[in-house]
Amino acid sequence: MGCFGGFAAGLLGIGGGMVLVPFMTMIFSAKGFAPHLVVHMAIATSLATILFTSLSSMRAHHRHGAVLWRVAGMLAPGIVVGSFIGPWIGKQMDTSALALFFGVFVAFSATQMLFNRKPEGTRPLPGTPGMLAAGGLVGVLSGLVGAGGGFVSIPFMTWRGIRIHNAVATSAALGFPIALSGTIANIVYGWGEAGLPPGSLGFVWVPALLIVVAASMAVAPLGAKLAHRLPVLKLKRIFACILYALAAYMLWKAYAG
Template sequence: MDISLIIGLLALGAVVGFAAGLLGIGGGMLMVPFMTMILTAKSFPQEYIVHMAIATSLATIMFTSISSVRAHHAHKAVLWPVVKLLAPGILVGSWIGPWIGAKMSSSALALFFAIFITFSATQMLLNKKPAASRNLPGATGMFAAGGVIGVLSGLVGAGGGFVSVPFMTWCNVNIRNAVATSAALGFPIAFAGTLSNIYNGMKLPDLPPGSLGFIYVPALVVIAVASVATAPLGARTAHKLPVQTLKKIFAIVLYALAAYMLYKGFR
């Protein structure tokens, strides 16, 4: 990789890591569109670009999750019993999500991603939260919820925060605890999804050098280094400052990125 690409990936990783710690979202909403731009500029095979962007994004969450959850745990904000109940379903769903994605065309995957982040950005911009109207379900319900979170996260390369945080707040979990717990859920999501992306992409022809299945390893390494450094800063900021203004700015950025992914989907 040339120096300008490395600098660009470092900057992307720094922003993604901060967002992961601050908002508990894993950073994939930002990373996938920018990775798509980078891989397009590098003339990667068109039919694999979105798949590789999503897979590489998901793999980085293993690192950002560990880094940000340590900071949240220091504030005693992570609800580990909830993590234990959701994790089994998440592991299953996060394997299935990339398997479904591998069977979709790059255009279809780009359109699905665009629709998903448009919905997520609108939810964030309007600060829409479901009314806390019930308690967390039992083990079967938590497994099912984890499965849904895992499938969606595996499909779009995100940490699941846009699904898990609203789900937990709907079930009367405090928002700060929900964000912190979502950060902890990022690791099982990323772990199972990464294995699935390696397996489902391993035998495909014409993948570029440096690929491990659908994962572009050089980008993963650079982004992981930067994101691990900034994720704790984001997590500490989440416990010190009101983040609603930042969320609104972030939502506007997501709309622009959704428009780009729509463009990629219709090309």
Template structure:
């Protein structure tokens, strides 16, 4: 790997890690578009570019999540009971998501990424009055919600915060706690999603050297090294920002990334 590419990947990892700590999105929403650009520039097979970007991004979240959740936990913001209730569905969904993604072509995956990210941004910007009586669903409902979060996260290579944060906020979980809890959910999503991406991509034709299934190991190692350093900084900043500002930051980031992936699909 040349030094220029390594510096770019380090910068991406730093930005993704910071976003993971600040927004609870696992960094994947930030990383997928940029990894897509890099893999395209490196001449990876076009039919594999988005699959590999999503898989590599998801794998980095294993490291980023552990780093950011430690900082959030120190503030007492992680709702561990919510993590426990969502985890079974998340594990199953994160295994299923990459398999579904393998059945889709690059254009379809890019459009799916764009649509769900834009939807998430709109949800975060909507000014809705919270219902005092609205609460988190019971155990079956939480497992089902975890399945949806895990499946979509596995499909788009993110930590699930683009669904789990709005879902928890809708259920009257404070935004700072929702972000912190989403960071904790990133690890099981990334772990099971990565195992699935290795399995479904193992025999894919045209994989570049140093790939483990759809995961490109050189990019994973460099990005992870930078992201674990910056994630705690983002987490500390999250606890100093007001709710409205945090939502606006979340939404602006998501809109920008949705626009790029929509352009990539059309191109």
């Protein structure tokens, strides 16, 4: 799971949450974790992995001078607040509702990838209140689904006239504050929750976190290297079909719950 998520992240420039959450849900269910905690723990553990994997991605983009740090700085405050609120909203939802929300979000993201939608615009970036609101929305959604926020922040930045490679790089830099705030929130909100399995830190299951981080960070550079040699657009469409299957699983999980 870690290798596949890391390879996809390096090859296609996506966060691992889209892949990790459904697979972690399957594995946690098979291990007999409490049904009402399975999806919450999958999302929290997935978000915690981004805390580590985002650092290498951010460093690589920074070396190429592609990160727009001024834009990242304007979005970051709202993102930190939103990422802390997102897990709280998720905690108020039962497993079925959370699985349903995740499934719909992944299906939407897969559609963006399938049709390679990259909205471009010439509108300037909004002022401070607008950037705070945009960052807050990115943070809330990321905290809810355990992803790095790229499927929201990249379209927003390109719509506002930022070149796509700068938007991708800046989104990668924003992955760290999203993951940091969201992970702290999931530890706080899950602390002392009844039914947590051994090895849990709040809603984060540490054994899965360590294994997935080690595997994904080892394989992600290989994916990034092959990105310049393989037909990435075709691969994105294939991967979109995989995301549809994962979304269908999460929707079935919601229905079965």
